[in-house]
Amino acid sequence: MTSIDKQLIQLQAVVPFEQGGQRLDQVAAQLFGEYSRSRLSTWIKEGRLTVDGAVARPRDTVHAGSSLVLDAEQEAQGEWVAQDIELDIVYEDEHLLVIDKPAGLVVHPAAGHADGTLLNALLHHVPDIVNVPRAGIVHRLDKDTTGLMVVAKTLQAQTNLVEQLQKRTVSRIYECISVGVITAGGTIDAPIGRSSSQRQRMAVTDGGKPAITHYRVLERYRSHTHVRVKLETGRTHQIRVHMSHVGYPLVGDPVYAGRFRIPPAASPSLVQSLKEFPRQALHARFLELDHPATGKRMKWESALPDDLVWLLTLLRQDREAFVG
Template sequence: MSAINKSLIQLRAEVPSDLGGQRLDQVAAQLFGEYSRSRLSAWIKDGHLLVDGAVLRPRDTVYGGSVLVLEAEQEAQGEWLAQDIELNIVYEDEHILVLDKPAGLVVHPAAGHQDGTLLNALLHHVPDLVNVPRAGIVHRLDKDTTGLMVVAKNLQAQTKLVDQLQKRTVSRIYEAIVIGVITAGGKINAPIGRHGTQRQRMAVTDGGKPAVSHYRVLERFRSHTHTRVKLETGRTHQIRVHMTHVGFPLVGDPLYSGRFRIPPAASPTLVQELKSFPRQALHARFLELDHPVTGERMKWESPLPDDFVWLLTLLRQDREAFVG
């Protein structure tokens, strides 16, 4: 049984005979599965998890019948400021919340963005998130990418969601408008790492982390394509880098799109919109996952934002004007 009272964690469990003879950190991870093994190991090393009243090391052997008692506090994870910033929350219960992020909102404080971020907004909405790593943020969207994100409201939910992300059982599907006409969908399996000389950019590189994206065509225009992209992995700038890698960079992407592609004899309105589109045309449209406590499979959909819809409208008008 466990009781979480704001920042105090109290856990007690007896080691069953089938776990006897294993390392303490291994046994603790199985008995207290709502916490990560690395977190439990840290608590063991700090003397917060006792075995029959004694402090042991993570590698020490424990035996069936021993009693494990954990008393620890969830420590505040940073000197972050809670700020009253409006959030578009589409689902919330005591364990998770799902929000629809607008363009222009940075997810996590960093150099140049010490406040005014999603994290600051979350701390105002759920003050106890100060006790959860990264205020419960388990995956990120780039500043100017819109759409769905899930946030863990406690350590147990965070551990389970991170595990699902690592096992690739969270379904994240995006929509994008790319430069160029894609003839058919495909799979991109290309590792992504930091760009060799431009530190703000990521790139496909042999020494990068594995990255897999699947894309398919939703609608073709004269010089652009509306695509749907499903992520298997979640690397920084993954869709932006992968689509550029296969020759179809995102409209409006300041880092990766290169030159504008203007359809011949396009209307002045479309030309202006393509040149001035204020961000990468990327939206996290669908999110599907197993609830970290109930296990229920849950799914959310976010409507396309207005700027995305307007650009699609202009591209359709352009295509229809030149049909036949």
């Protein structure tokens, strides 16, 4: 199992005049902004963040000129195995890592996937990442979804990226192949939660969390559409659930695709490719965010993988064969 020393955190700050009279947790969040408010509240309750040498409560008022001292340890976040698994790294610096995830790679250990995941690979590539919550993974892609993911290499970067995701300033744009001919783009605003009938599935449900998906048509074929999708929220299986909800499920989706459809009189190659497409036809194409340390806006692009390119080629040939 991975075993890395705890990270010592020792910081000190004086409460400025304009923050005097505010709650301790509010002031701490402003003075020690690299840590989340919930984490700071925990440290206050544990007596690791003191006011003029005394233990206080998160809701206690602090006065201008008071000395706040943070003396804490950042615990390792899990007992996971570091594994030498090849990563396709698109960008890396001391704060973050952007990878191009292949199909078949599970992001985080879970039942049935105790190891061999992206997290195990990250522990090998960046051993200190064990001290960051969820080993720096701030958003996920499904096992068989390909494309771009950002990973935080430090606690400060993780806090910043989570805030950006919550504020919806991270731009995540996907491309997919949907079953059916979509006439125009649109926005799907429908809450997503666990299916009441099948707990392994997600579904549009009144009691779900808000979920917003924007989509536009890139190219239409006889019975399918190449679609670009932008996520405003990041719910589990969001694109797969939303596109299925509006009647245009993703090709190859084993959970949400519903009835199999092929264009009439299609070539044997296209019929075979549609029937045997091994995964949901979904790729995280573009990723854009503010760098957690410099604030500079950064953007990455991942080319469509070979399996999607090949299927799009067959769909295009099929359409052209029936023009006129």
